[in-house]
Amino acid sequence: MKDFHCCATCIHYRVEKTSSGTKRYCERLGYETNPKWQFNCWTPTETVKKLMDKQQSKRD
Numbered sequence: 661m662k663d664f665h666c667c668a669t670c671i672h673y674r675v676e677k678t679s680s681g682t683k684r685y686c687e688r689l690g691y692e693t694n695p696k697w698q699f700n701c702w703t704p705t706e707t708v709k710k711l712m713d714k715q716q717s718k719r720d
């Protein structure tokens with residue numbers, strides 16, 4: 661999980677392009693965030709879940 665856990669891989673992470681630049685934020689919390697940040701409320705996307713499962717199966 662540590663290899664994947666960051667805001668950019670969460671289901672709530674959003675990016676909006678505006679005339680003043682790019683806004684990256686957590687849709688659930690409503691705060692601006694950085695793609696590399698980590699929070700305990702992280703919920704991985706389905707793609708990330710599959711990658712995590714694949715990595716775990718290689719370790720087993």
